[in-house]
Amino acid sequence: MNKKTxxxxxxxxxxxxxxxxxxxxxxxxxxxxxxRKLVLDTAAEMNYEQNRLAKALKSGKSFNxxxxxxRINTNFFGSVIRGIEEELYPEGxxxxxxxxxxxxxxxxxxINSLLNLQVDGILMSISNTKHDxxxxxxxxxxxxxxxIFFDRSKNIPGVSSVTIDDFKGAYEATQHLIDQGFKxxxxxxxxxxxxxxxxxxxxxxQALLDNGLEFxxxxxxxxxxxxxxxxxxxxxFLDMKNPxxxxxxxxxxxxxGAIQEIKERGLRIPEDIGVxxxxxxxxxxxxxxxxxxxxxSPIEMGKLAARVFLEEVNNSKRIxxxxxxxxxxxxxxxxxxxxxx
Amino acid sequence: MNKKTxxxxxxxxxxxxxxxxxxxxxxxxxxxxxxRKLVLDTAAEMNYEQNRLAKALKSGKSFNxxxxxxRINTNFFGSVIRGIEEELYPEGxxxxxxxxxxxxxxxxxxINSLLNLQVDGILMSISNTKHDxxxxxxxxxxxxxxxIFFDRSKNIPGVSSVTIDDFKGAYEATQHLIDQGFKxxxxxxxxxxxxxxxxxxxxxxQALLDNGLEFxxxxxxxxxxxxxxxxxxxxxFLDMKNPxxxxxxxxxxxxxGAIQEIKERGLRIPEDIGVxxxxxxxxxxxxxxxxxxxxxSPIEMGKLAARVFLEEVNNSKRIxxxxxxxxxxxxxxxxxxxxxx
DNA sequence: CATATTTTTGCAATCGATTACTTAATGTTA
DNA sequence: TAACATTAAGTAATCGATTGCAAAAATATG
Numbered sequence: 001m002n003k004k005t006x007x008x009x010x011x012x013x014x015x016x017x018x019x020x021x022x023x024x025x026x027x028x029x030x031x032x033x034x035x036r037k038l039v040l041d042t043a044a045e046m047n048y049e050q051n052r053l054a055k056a057l058k059s060g061k062s063f064n065x066x067x068x069x070x071r072i073n074t075n076f077f078g079s080v081i082r083g084i085e086e087e088l089y090p091e092g093x094x095x096x097x098x099x100x101x102x103x104x105x106x107x108x109x110x111i112n113s114l115l116n117l118q119v120d121g122i123l124m125s126i127s128n129t130k131h132d133x134x135x136x137x138x139x140x141x142x143x144x145x146x147x148i149f150f151d152r153s154k155n156i157p158g159v160s161s162v163t164i165d166d167f168k169g170a171y172e173a174t175q176h177l178i179d180q181g182f183k184x185x186x187x188x189x190x191x192x193x194x195x196x197x198x199x200x201x202x203x204x205x206q207a208l209l210d211n212g213l214e215f216x217x218x219x220x221x222x223x224x225x226x227x228x229x230x231x232x233x234x235x236x237f238l239d240m241k242n243p244x245x246x247x248x249x250x251x252x253x254x255x256x257g258a259i260q261e262i263k264e265r266g267l268r269i270p271e272d273i274g275v276x277x278x279x280x281x282x283x284x285x286x287x288x289x290x291x292x293x294x295x296x297s298p299i300e301m302g303k304l305a306a307r308v309f310l311e312e313v314n315n316s317k318r319i320x321x322x323x324x325x326x327x328x329x330x331x332x333x334x335x336x337x338x339x340x341x
Numbered sequence: 342m343n344k345k346t347x348x349x350x351x352x353x354x355x356x357x358x359x360x361x362x363x364x365x366x367x368x369x370x371x372x373x374x375x376x377r378k379l380v381l382d383t384a385a386e387m388n389y390e391q392n393r394l395a396k397a398l399k400s401g402k403s404f405n406x407x408x409x410x411x412r413i414n415t416n417f418f419g420s421v422i423r424g425i426e427e428e429l430y431p432e433g434x435x436x437x438x439x440x441x442x443x444x445x446x447x448x449x450x451x452i453n454s455l456l457n458l459q460v461d462g463i464l465m466s467i468s469n470t471k472h473d474x475x476x477x478x479x480x481x482x483x484x485x486x487x488x489i490f491f492d493r494s495k496n497i498p499g500v501s502s503v504t505i506d507d508f509k510g511a512y513e514a515t516q517h518l519i520d521q522g523f524k525x526x527x528x529x530x531x532x533x534x535x536x537x538x539x540x541x542x543x544x545x546x547q548a549l550l551d552n553g554l555e556f557x558x559x560x561x562x563x564x565x566x567x568x569x570x571x572x573x574x575x576x577x578f579l580d581m582k583n584p585x586x587x588x589x590x591x592x593x594x595x596x597x598g599a600i601q602e603i604k605e606r607g608l609r610i611p612e613d614i615g616v617x618x619x620x621x622x623x624x625x626x627x628x629x630x631x632x633x634x635x636x637x638s639p640i641e642m643g644k645l646a647a648r649v650f651l652e653e654v655n656n657s658k659r660i661x662x663x664x665x666x667x668x669x670x671x672x673x674x675x676x677x678x679x680x681x682x
Numbered sequence: 683c684a685t686a687t688t689t690t691t692g693c694a695a696t697c698g699a700t701t702a703c704t705t706a707a708t709g710t711t712a
Numbered sequence: 713t714a715a716c717a718t719t720a721a722g723t724a725a726t727c728g729a730t731t732g733c734a735a736a737a738a739t740a741t742g
Binding site: 006007008018019021022023025026028050051052053054055056057058059 | 727728729730731
Binding site: 003004047049050051052053054056057062064071072073074075078079081082085094095096097098099112113115116117118139142143144227256263282283286287288289 | 344345388390391392393394395397398403405412413414415416419420422423426435436437438439440453454456457458459480483484485568597604623624627628629630
């Protein structure tokens, strides 16, 4: 069978050494124009392609970057990855994608696999599992592999991160509901072990307090980012003696579930109840009743994470600097909350 | 700085050879129980992790697989990739993802990059650019790298593929519209250079003919898979002297665009006009007016593509067999087409 | 034309892991 | 205890590309 051509094959054919071939291919100045041309022509003719594995082994740089996300088939993570790729591809990097499915074991396995693969860096959004210790991450740093968190971050010395200001996003969303005249605003929260949801909760609460509204803990319920779950939570809210007239959800999916439940009960949105989601998933704009939400500019987030990575690998290895990039969220006001036109 | 530990480091520490260390780590039987334990313990203690680059170079197998898709941030491709990963990860493979953005240059570059990276196989959905010749793909085969097409395929000897029966999906969708009493059915098509769209067109046409309905070429228009484009096309349809009363779109996105335009004109769906999309994108189920569509079981498709790949790498290299797996599409009937409850 | 200088090429080690082949160290048997 | 078998560990080559150093060839200089 047709094996791959190596520089040795070219060398043999031309009766020269592999070293010369290598130099010719790498535009090394210490070589005659004639030989270079000869080598280049022969290489093309023999269909030569560099073995990047060998080069990586020799140079200690694989030009591969690992990207770890909870799951790949949501618009948000898909877009972040797209952003990362757009930034890294022109620099010659390739990305290796792993999913954790929010499982600790997989997360651990993925990180180790990526290190084995000699990736030049790891960009990740941590899973929502309890991380008892940070040894796992420190281990990455010890090996001198840049580690960058995006979206779901964790405060670890030496680890850069790119996140959005979840507090601000939540605050503005809640403030908007208040401005629209909603008085009793509930919050569909999510796993408080994750910073992002903790911050959204905090932003919501602060907005209420700053506006002199009562903060009622019974109006905050946790739910997974699922339509069905949102529906369930909405049921609980609507069955209350004193039900809310506004819902700020930490997820578009649960916001949609809530909307469905509200409509099924014959209540009108936004006239009776206002609803806001989080993430700007595509469907929020496509619905008949478009949903107000908070945009996290995922592509931009991916690009920034990639740039932080590039900074870290290109800068002198001696300096371990740490960057915390925080993106501004953007409140996208749509029909589900806009009562005063 | 803390460099990565190699088998030489372990060997040196224990005053033995790297060969012994390697054997101990690989459970080679030719080694004493005592030494093995010693090596294993020391390896753990020194935080040793295998350099898969070196192993790959030596063995000629990288355990990396390249996946090329037009874009990653749509539910369909994201899900296919998820399926591929689910099947390959347990076998020890990692996935390197590339996007073509439907650009020929990028597609070419991606393939070459992946070959350079010494991937063990390439799974791809070809871009909708004109492929004048198949040299590109033949080149991959020549290098003995299994190549598998999924969804967007091309008939090339030696290349396996996993697709859905687009003809059948289109046929059933059209038949369903006919069964619901729609008489004048239009088709929003797409780039006829791609097999999938050609087949959907053909399935649509055949269903009309089989039911004794007139096939009117002016009722077929091409459009990108975009909401806006679908709207434009719908305008053309609705402005006709004799407008259609049913639309079968080759894409969910253009179907949605059409729906928006239809509604804006005060027409009712499905009473006045029935609409069917293609792909079962999540939003089709989430809308207030749920959209009838054709499911392509993307996760299953990814898994099958992965299995075909595994078959090819594991089977004796001598035999180059070629598999054409065709999945059955599933018509998901929802409100946008269901007139007779 | 001889020597000095510059170019061009070759030699050999290296990156880290694996493995056929040897050698050394045990164990077994008569 | 000698002769042989078995087991454990070492030697060195290999995968493909790169690169410091040395050698050879080409060119310049007096």
